[in-house]
Amino acid sequence: MPTPALRTSWWPQQLLLGWLNLALTAPLIYLYIGLPLVMRQNGWSGTQIGLMQLAGLPAMLKFLFATPVDRYRLGQASYRNWTLLLMLCYAAALGLLAAHDLGNTPASRMFLLAMLVSVLGTWADVPLNALAIQILPESERVRAGAIRSAAMSLGAIVGGGVMLLLHTRAGWAWPFYVLALGLLSGVLLLPWLKPQATPCQSLPAPLAPLAGWRQWPGYFAIAEHRTWALLVLVYYPFLGAVWLYLKPLMLDQGFAADRIALIVGIVGGLAGALSSMLAGRLTRRIGASISLPLLALGNLVAIGFLTLVIIAGLGYNALIAAALLVALAMGASAGLMFGLMMYHTRPGLAAVDYGIQSSLFVAARTLVPILAGVLLDRLGYPGMLGCLLVGLVLVLLLAWHSRRRIFSLDRPAQLQGV
Incomplete structure (x- = not known):
């Protein structure tokens, strides 16, 4: 360390x-x-x-x-x-x-x-x-x-x-x-910004193949990358869908538009920024293999509480608390995912491998809210939130069972103890 x-x-x-x-x-x-x-x-x-x-x-x-x-x-x-x-x-x-x-x-x-x-x-x-x-x-x-x-x-x-x-x-x-x-x-x-002379950077890097479309499928030839790619697809989008529909939900619950902008747009943004930093510090202390399922559990709790507030009609203050809890979960999960993306790259292909992961992340983050919107029209807010909760349960199970398989076997200490 x-x-x-x-x-x-x-x-x-x-x-x-x-x-x-x-x-x-x-x-x-x-x-x-x-x-x-x-x-x-x-x-x-x-x-x-x-x-x-x-x-x-x-x-x-x-x-x-x-x-x-x-x-x-x-x-x-x-x-x-x-x-x-x-x-x-x-x-x-x-x-x-x-x-x-x-x-x-x-x-x-x-x-x-x-x-x-x-x-x-x-x-x-x-x-x-x-x-x-x-x-x-x-x-x-x-x-x-x-x-x-x-x-x-x-x-x-x-x-x-x-x-x-x-x-x-x-x-x-x-x-x-x-x-x-x-x-x-x-x-x-x-x-x-330039590389500094550190021992790890002074070692000669392996010769990498010339980047091209043939290197795209090669990323998934590595077992840990396949598992990680699945996590990239599902870890964040269910939470992101809730965040997208949070403003319409609060509007339909009787909040004024300017109040929603203050709570979600400004206070929620600051809460997300703070939780990103705290989650990064936590991960460095307890290791990525523990924080990955732990934050997935936090996401489940945040959306579960929001669902309870809507179904039970707990009132404005409870809904504000739930919105800020979702903002905290959003910031923490995004920070963890962005950080772990940096570990799953091949020598000489950092841009290509980051691009592949980011494309998967954005595609899922775009498509899941569309499906959530269909659920909202058919089942209302409780039904949509319930379905997203089921997705978050599956994410938690995947994060738990794959927590030690997404890291390179030749460098577990660096990755699990970051």
């Missing part, structure tokens, strides 16, 4: 990676969560707003974007250079959006611009996280996942709240300018 002094020395890099993740995440959240309100104010139909969400589909194709990152090297610091290039393009795309006011731009052109932003934001995420895998020792990766999850929670506050307020006060373009400036600040700081 690293000494306290060594652990402390990684904090600057960790915080910079967190800021970069926040800068990458906030524009996409504003685009797909904040802007629908602005679109409605400008007379867009529900169908148009729904179709605009299809511009977010590239997030499910990260494995495609990851392949050229590993195949075509941009100098010795390839991942860092890829991140630099894509963040500059991402900022330029936000500048293009700023120049096309929603009220004077055809919907088709707005969709193409949103798709461009989505592609570049999704693509830039791949080399950035591959860079984190490259520069951080294994003992720091769970913490990196926790910080990334916290950054995404804060990104939801910035993109889903602060930028809407800025739009109200300053107009269409300014939120995009501010978000682009956040990216450019990351570009200026990015050269500071």
